[in-house]
Amino acid sequence: MSKHILMKENFEKLDQFIVMQKDKKGALIPVLNEAQKIFGCVPIEVQKKISEGLNISLAEIYGVVTFYAQFSLVPKGEYTIGVCLGTACYVKGSQKILDRIKKEINVEVGKTSPDGKYTLEATRCIGACGLAPVITINEDVYGRLVEGDVPEILKKYE
Amino acid sequence: MKLKISVTPLRRGTKVDKVTLTIDNIKVEVPKDYTILEAAKLAGIDIPTLCFLKGINEVGACRVCLVEIEGARTLQASCVHPVSEGMVVKTNSKKVRDARKSNVELILSNHNRECLICDRNKNCELQSLSEELGIREIPFEGIKTEAIIDDQSFSIVRDQSKCILCGRCVNVCRNIQKIGILDFVNRGFDTQVAPAFGKSMADVPCIYCGQCIVACPVGALKEKDDIEKVWDAIENPDVHVVVQTAPAVRAGLGECFELPIGTRVTGKMVAALKRMGFDRVYDTNFAADLTIMEEGHELIDRVQNGGKLPMITSCSPGWIRYCEFNYPDFLENLSTCKSPHQMMGAIIKSYYAQKKGIDPKNIFVVSIMPCTSKKTECQRPEMNSTGYRDVDAVLTTRELGKMIKQARIKFLELEDEQFDQDLLGEYTGAGVIFGATGGVMEAALRTVAEVLEGKVFEEVEYTAIRGVEDIKEATLTLGGMEVKIAVAHGTANAGKLLEMVKLGEKQYHFIEIMGCSGGCVTGGGQPHVSAKTLMNVDVRAERAKALYEEDRILPIRKSHENLQIKKLYEDFLEKPNSHKAHELLHTHYKAREKFPTTEACCQEEAATTKDCMFE
Numbered sequence: 001m002s003k004h005i006l007m008k009e010n011f012e013k014l015d016q017f018i019v020m021q022k023d024k025k026g027a028l029i030p031v032l033n034e035a036q037k038i039f040g041c042v043p044i045e046v047q048k049k050i051s052e053g054l055n056i057s058l059a060e061i062y063g064v065v066t067f068y069a070q071f072s073l074v075p076k077g078e079y080t081i082g083v084c085l086g087t088a089c090y091v092k093g094s095q096k097i098l099d100r101i102k103k104e105i106n107v108e109v110g111k112t113s114p115d116g117k118y119t120l121e122a123t124r125c126i127g128a129c130g131l132a133p134v135i136t137i138n139e140d141v142y143g144r145l146v147e148g149d150v151p152e153i154l155k156k157y158e
Numbered sequence: 159m160k161l162k163i164s165v166t167p168l169r170r171g172t173k174v175d176k177v178t179l180t181i182d183n184i185k186v187e188v189p190k191d192y193t194i195l196e197a198a199k200l201a202g203i204d205i206p207t208l209c210f211l212k213g214i215n216e217v218g219a220c221r222v223c224l225v226e227i228e229g230a231r232t233l234q235a236s237c238v239h240p241v242s243e244g245m246v247v248k249t250n251s252k253k254v255r256d257a258r259k260s261n262v263e264l265i266l267s268n269h270n271r272e273c274l275i276c277d278r279n280k281n282c283e284l285q286s287l288s289e290e291l292g293i294r295e296i297p298f299e300g301i302k303t304e305a306i307i308d309d310q311s312f313s314i315v316r317d318q319s320k321c322i323l324c325g326r327c328v329n330v331c332r333n334i335q336k337i338g339i340l341d342f343v344n345r346g347f348d349t350q351v352a353p354a355f356g357k358s359m360a361d362v363p364c365i366y367c368g369q370c371i372v373a374c375p376v377g378a379l380k381e382k383d384d385i386e387k388v389w390d391a392i393e394n395p396d397v398h399v400v401v402q403t404a405p406a407v408r409a410g411l412g413e414c415f416e417l418p419i420g421t422r423v424t425g426k427m428v429a430a431l432k433r434m435g436f437d438r439v440y441d442t443n444f445a446a447d448l449t450i451m452e453e454g455h456e457l458i459d460r461v462q463n464g465g466k467l468p469m470i471t472s473c474s475p476g477w478i479r480y481c482e483f484n485y486p487d488f489l490e491n492l493s494t495c496k497s498p499h500q501m502m503g504a505i506i507k508s509y510y511a512q513k514k515g516i517d518p519k520n521i522f523v524v525s526i527m528p529c530t531s532k533k534t535e536c537q538r539p540e541m542n543s544t545g546y547r548d549v550d551a552v553l554t555t556r557e558l559g560k561m562i563k564q565a566r567i568k569f570l571e572l573e574d575e576q577f578d579q580d581l582l583g584e585y586t587g588a589g590v591i592f593g594a595t596g597g598v599m600e601a602a603l604r605t606v607a608e609v610l611e612g613k614v615f616e617e618v619e620y621t622a623i624r625g626v627e628d629i630k631e632a633t634l635t636l637g638g639m640e641v642k643i644a645v646a647h648g649t650a651n652a653g654k655l656l657e658m659v660k661l662g663e664k665q666y667h668f669i670e671i672m673g674c675s676g677g678c679v680t681g682g683g684q685p686h687v688s689a690k691t692l693m694n695v696d697v698r699a700e701r702a703k704a705l706y707e708e709d710r711i712l713p714i715r716k717s718h719e720n721l722q723i724k725k726l727y728e729d730f731l732e733k734p735n736s737h738k739a740h741e742l743l744h745t746h747y748k749a750r751e752k753f754p755t756t757e758a759c760c761q762e763e764a765a766t767t768k769d770c771m772f773e
Binding site for chain 2: 044045047048056057058059060061062063066067
């Protein structure tokens with residue numbers, strides 16, 4: 001875990017948010033969302049803080065974090081690449097695109113490259129079926145791709 | 159007896175409104191807050207269940223208890239579906255039978271079906287269900303759940319490949335104990351029941367109460383097996399093997415041999431232990447009496463000399479771990495007394511060894527306990543006052559049952575025998591009742607009352623603090639002083655009580671806490687009771703009856719009247735809380751961090767790497 005995200009000011013922000021949510025029913029998800037936003041991930045140190053603040057067991061929090069895809073235990077890369085494996089993209093060959101990206105950046109699905117540059121995710125339908133097959137890199141969307149387009153696109157994010 | 163006792167039981171109200179429904183053509187009238195499952199039971203109709211565990215896990219997850227309700231679109235889970243007026247239910251239609259069967263086939267499809275070599279062979283709710291439903295083949299082929307076995311702790315072993323994700327362990331830990339070590343993690347096929355962050359049970363704030371094991375319908379959770387270690391010691395001619403049995407074992411062991419719940423099998427148990435080849439068979443009750451002498455005098459000393467109050471009992475190692483992890487502020491309130499079996503071990507390796515002329519290094523002490531936490535307790539580094547481990551191995555009641563079977567002893571045909579009577583053989587009724595919630599308190603009061611009042615009481619039964627209410631309170635007048643006491647069992651209740659004490663809402667002099675609901679009789683090492691049986695019986699009360707029965711028939715019922723205890727003090731320990739007694743019979747505790755993180759981060763309370771396990 002890179003140390004710089006576990007800064008005192010980040011924990012203070014989280015504390016303030018926990019205090020606001022504390023007595024509300026179903027406070028865990030909003031607190032986790034906020035933590036993910038503040039820290040960029042919810043590692044054990046952060047989950048422990050939430051566990052104490054909301055009086056919910058660490059196992060329960062960890063269960064929720066590992067259930068929902070929006071939470072991550074380790075910091076995501078500078079660029080998060082999402083490859084849509086929804087039905088339309090899949091029949092249009094997004095698996096090939098995904099495999100090519102894996103090869104190009106040498107990262108497995110769901111993992112982050114050791115240099116912290118890329119995180120690779122296989123997503124469900126992102127609602128851009130008209131552009132199938134689609135990938136996203138952070139906020140950018142690339143559609144109607146063929147495998148050969150991949151190296152050119154990745155060059156922009158080196 | 160002059161003791162004034164007032165009690166405030168905390169009870170829930172009951173509803174009286176009723177509805178009438180028809181189940182399998184039988185009309186039945188039930189309270190309107192009943193589920194279909196409960197109504198069917200009342201009508202004498204047996205609906206199969208698997209994930210259901212009364213009062214603990216009522217979630218409708220496994221879909222085994224499906225029934226057909228007239229007018230409903232789909233089959234419904236009867237364990238969670240409420241009854242309503244005029245409802246018509248079928249529990250045994252072809253549609254229902256087929257659906258139940260398919261659901262169990264699906265559960266079995268990725269289950270590690272090594273039933274022949276499973277710890278729960280012939281005692282598994284999934285196995286029985288599969289037999290009852292007539293499952294002869296599994297039509298679904300697919301990937302099996304990976305066999306990840308966590309056997310790092312001294313107490314509890316988890317085998318992921320047997321887990322059926324019913325959630326019983328999750329909910330007993332989260333709701334009954336309010337600890338929450340286990341939970342569902344990941345998603346879909348990868349879902350597991352596990353501690354946070356893939357940690358071992360050895361590295362989490364688990365108190366090893368073993369209630370998860372008792373709740374598990376299959377072989378996914380079990381105790382760490384120490385049977386072979388004990389057979390080896392018995393086999394070794396150079397080792398003098400002394401066995402001791404906790405009070406609650408006699409109230410549960412019979413169930414391993416199909417005897418009714420609450421059958422007292424003291425004599426048969428002793429006979430079996432002697433046949434198995436133990437050199438000496440003692441009762442931990444002797445040490446329970448010793449505990450009362452030490453703890454009773456510790457209480458008197460604290461009350462009279464301004465010591466830390468309330469004093470809290472320390473017999474339950476699960477409770478001790480709970481306190482160390484969750485309420486370190488209360489560590490000074492804990493009695494410094496070791497738990498009875500550890501005291502017994504220390505006395506065996508000192509006094510007994512001396513009297514018998516045996517080198518303590520050749521003595522092997524085995525404790526048969528209703529408890530899984532004691533397996534970890536006996537490994538605590540400080541439990542070696544003689545220079546040797548106080549206790550060398552702890553076996554659960556279930557393990558003893560297995561050993562008796564392995565030895566092919568016909569348990570039910572055994573003639574009753576007596577514990578060895580020399581030196582450490584005598585015990586009183588006060589020692590026996592240690593196994594039930596309220597028992598340690600009652601035993602202590604029998605002694606403390608007489609010491610403080612300076613006279614003998616005829617009446618010894620403090621019925622006000624018996625029973626299974628969550629928290630029991632009483633006020634007694636002892637030696638002209640008002641003494642306030644409380645009893646809590648199960649760590650959720652313990653937490654509730656301590657919070658009240660912390661906030662100053664309640665003040666007590668003496669508190670008894672046991673880690674398991676019901677006390678040791680329903681400890682994590684006791685025989686499994688099926689969910690079906692648990693719908694009808696409160697095992698806590700039934701097993702406790704066996705102990706109170708033994709208490710009543712014993713000639714001596716107060717610890718301080720135990721003649722061998724008196725002799726032990728005269729010949730060896732001098733007096734309660736003497737220097738020697740402290741050395742051998744008392745201990746200390748330490749605050750433990752729940753989830754130590756090695757990474758120093760910039761939090762105010764910098765996370766330190768305190769030692770969390772016993773290296």
